[in-house]
Amino acid sequence: xxxxxxxxxxxxxxxxxxxxxxxxLVVRLAGAWRLADGxxxxxxxxxxxxxxxxxxxxxxxxxxAAWDTSAVTFVEEVAELCEARKIRxxxxxxxxxxxxxxxxxxxxxxKVGARRxxxxxxxxDRLGERALGVATAVRNAVGFLGDAALSFGRLAAGRARYRRxxxxxxxxxxxxxxxxxxxxxxxxxxxxxAFVGAVQLERFGAEIYVADLVAIxxxxxxxxxxxxxxxxxxxxxxxAAELGTMKVTQEIDALRTLGIPPxxxxxxxRLLALSLMMPLLCVYSDILGIVGGGIVSAGMLDVTPVQYxxxxxxxxxxxxxxxGIGKSLVFGVLIAxxxxxRGIHSGSSASAVGDAATSAVVTSIVxxxxxxGLFAVVFNVLGI
Amino acid sequence: MATNGAGHITxxxxxxxxxxxxxMQDLNFHVREKSIFVxxxxxxxxxxxxxxxxxxxxxxxxxxxxxxxxxxxxADPTGRERLLRRVGVLYQAGALWSSMTxxxxxxxxxxxxxxxxxxxxxxxxxxxxxxxxxxxxEDYYPSEISGGMQKRAGLARAMALDPEILFFDEPxxxxxPISSRLLDDLIKELRDxxxxxxxxxxHELASIFAIGDDSIFLDPESKTAIAHGPPKELRAHSTxxxxxxxLTRGEEVAMERPHG
Numbered sequence: 001x002x003x004x005x006x007x008x009x010x011x012x013x014x015x016x017x018x019x020x021x022x023x024x025l026v027v028r029l030a031g032a033w034r035l036a037d038g039x040x041x042x043x044x045x046x047x048x049x050x051x052x053x054x055x056x057x058x059x060x061x062x063x064x065a066a067w068d069t070s071a072v073t074f075v076e077e078v079a080e081l082c083e084a085r086k087i088r089x090x091x092x093x094x095x096x097x098x099x100x101x102x103x104x105x106x107x108x109x110x111k112v113g114a115r116r117x118x119x120x121x122x123x124x125d126r127l128g129e130r131a132l133g134v135a136t137a138v139r140n141a142v143g144f145l146g147d148a149a150l151s152f153g154r155l156a157a158g159r160a161r162y163r164r165x166x167x168x169x170x171x172x173x174x175x176x177x178x179x180x181x182x183x184x185x186x187x188x189x190x191x192x193x194a195f196v197g198a199v200q201l202e203r204f205g206a207e208i209y210v211a212d213l214v215a216i217x218x219x220x221x222x223x224x225x226x227x228x229x230x231x232x233x234x235x236x237x238x239x240a241a242e243l244g245t246m247k248v249t250q251e252i253d254a255l256r257t258l259g260i261p262p263x264x265x266x267x268x269x270r271l272l273a274l275s276l277m278m279p280l281l282c283v284y285s286d287i288l289g290i291v292g293g294g295i296v297s298a299g300m301l302d303v304t305p306v307q308y309x310x311x312x313x314x315x316x317x318x319x320x321x322x323x324g325i326g327k328s329l330v331f332g333v334l335i336a337x338x339x340x341x342r343g344i345h346s347g348s349s350a351s352a353v354g355d356a357a358t359s360a361v362v363t364s365i366v367x368x369x370x371x372x373g374l375f376a377v378v379f380n381v382l383g384i
Numbered sequence: 385m386a387t388n389g390a391g392h393i394t395x396x397x398x399x400x401x402x403x404x405x406x407x408m409q410d411l412n413f414h415v416r417e418k419s420i421f422v423x424x425x426x427x428x429x430x431x432x433x434x435x436x437x438x439x440x441x442x443x444x445x446x447x448x449x450x451x452x453x454x455x456x457x458x459a460d461p462t463g464r465e466r467l468l469r470r471v472g473v474l475y476q477a478g479a480l481w482s483s484m485t486x487x488x489x490x491x492x493x494x495x496x497x498x499x500x501x502x503x504x505x506x507x508x509x510x511x512x513x514x515x516x517x518x519x520x521x522e523d524y525y526p527s528e529i530s531g532g533m534q535k536r537a538g539l540a541r542a543m544a545l546d547p548e549i550l551f552f553d554e555p556x557x558x559x560x561p562i563s564s565r566l567l568d569d570l571i572k573e574l575r576d577x578x579x580x581x582x583x584x585x586x587h588e589l590a591s592i593f594a595i596g597d598d599s600i601f602l603d604p605e606s607k608t609a610i611a612h613g614p615p616k617e618l619r620a621h622s623t624x625x626x627x628x629x630x631l632t633r634g635e636e637v638a639m640e641r642p643h644g
Contacts, residue, residue, distance in 0.1 A: 035546055036497075039504045068546045068578070073504075073511045097577035101515065104573055108517035115520045349482030349527050 025054040030063030033071040059092040151263040160264040170273035186285040190292025207301040211311035214293030223286040228331035232364035236339035240360035243343025244353035271336040278332030392417040398447035420582045425602035431585040472542035473551045478534035480526040487522035512540040552584040
């Protein structure tokens with residue numbers, strides 16, 4: 001009578017499929033069923049159903065010693081197979097627990113239209129979606145800039161609503177707390193510049209011009225670029241993660257419904273803090289870079305600190321000094337706006353906040369380098 | 385006082401503190417096998433903190449938690465992990481992993497701790513989701529479904545490995561009365577059909593009376609448990625005005641103290 005049997009597992013778990021004389025298919029479960037042993041194959045039952053479709057399928061669980069989810073899943077699978085073939089299923093003598101759980105699993109019918117069909121749309125659709133996505137992103141960015149400009153107007157008129165305490169906290173985080181890393185990077189960059197210059201200039205006996213090289217490079221380019229990249233990495237990403245998390249926890253919604261524009265309350269203090277602190281950090285970085293160059297000159301070359309200092313003073317002009325500071329102000333604004341924009345437009349999941357922080361850094365660095373390139377061209381044309 | 389082996393979970397002389405601030409002290413109770421144990425008390429009485437202590441997420445300032453006759457508090461990380469594998473937890477907000485679909489959320493513990501094939505994992509995940517009324521939502525991400533559904537999906541994940549013990553942190557918070565009732569039925573069903581021991585942290589009176597086999601009442605003022613027993617019995621026989629006030633929503637007993 002037995003048609004097919006799955007070999008007994010470790011604990012004697014067994015599924016046998018048989019037929020009664022009236023054509024009823026009997027699925028016999030026996031032994032101890034443990035989820036850790038996996039599920040038994042459904043194929044024997046499927047084959048029996050396909051070979052000679054019965055009117056009724058009944059379970060026989062007299063030999064069932066112990067059961068857990070694995071048995072329930074198996075019974076449910078068999079029931080689904082029968083349903084698809086319009087065959088009646090009788091619980092037979094399944095334990096009450098299994099019957100109750102199956103009843104529970106079927107208590108809530110599947111919502112119509114809930115199931116997803118996983119089909120890949122044709123390439124033209126995807127291209128269109130992509131293009132619409134870009135358009136939305138551009139619209140968001142322009143909208144954000146417009147909002148920021150309006151908010152800045154309110155700030156200038158003294159009508160923006162934000163807490164002075166928040167501003168001070170951001171000032172500290174974006175200023176004083178950034179000093180150690182800016183110190184380290186600036187001294188090293190100054191030393192590297194001096195080292196590279198020294199190797200070349202020594203061949204012409206022009207070691208003293210290392211001072212000019214370091215001073216001009218630091219003040220015009222490296223000081224503001226390096227601080228900007230550091231701040232994009234540590235502060236811009238922080239802004240994005242913080243605002244992104246506030247979005248996930250609906251804190252931004254709470255501000256909106258209270259009639260406080262998030263732009264005033266969250267973005268302006270950050271923008272203000274970073275555009276105040278970036279020029280200061282830039283000056284600090286310039287000075288330390290020059291000191292770093294001095295260390296290399298004094299150590300490797302026959303240039304005394306006094307000579308180095310005098311040469312530096314000669315090479316530096318107030319104009320290049322202010323150029324660097326001006327650029328750092330622009331970079332500060334770019335970093336703050338990018339960080340806040342990415343945060344406010346972040347998705348609402350943990351990974352979306354991570355993406356927001358990442359893209360804040362990437363976008364800021366791209367913008368910084370592009371802006372620096374534009375500055376170089378413009379200054380060149382203007383002859384500054 | 386509870387002795388070893390008397391219950392599935394035994395809490396002995398537990399004192400919970402954050403630094404020098406004591407939340408609760410001298411807690412002693414045990415949770416019987418295959419019963420539903422309710423930890424109740426007003427907001428801020430340290431119910432969830434007690435749950436986190438029982439799960440080893442916070443270390444007790446004093447005392448210990450025992451699972452059967454194993455001292456969980458004194459166990460090393462591997463021993464704790466072994467014990468926790470038999471435990472499922474439903475967190476307050478569901479705590480689903482947002483970068484995974486519901487089926488993947490439920491399937492992760494199955495993939496980690498069983499030898500099931502991906503197809504089998506999917507079958508089991510489908511069944512667990514059907515049990516909580518989420519048939520057909522396997523491929524949704526947590527952010528695409530409602531809060532109540534997230535909670536139910538969290539329950540499906542907690543049940544994935546057929547745990548011996550299930551912890552529920554405020555299961556009915558944020559659910560409408562009908563969903564909350566259905567969840568209560570489900571909790572009872574799990575105790576009856578799978579023989580799961582269940583610990584529920586809640587302050588929902590309807591739930592407490594509907595499902596609780598046994599309970600303790602935490603009082604934030606005396607910083608300890610002031611009542612212990614089946615909730616219905618406490619409502620009928622407790623003489624403590626604080627307990628009576630809580631269990632009757634403050635309607636029956638006149639206030640004796642301003643912050644009772």
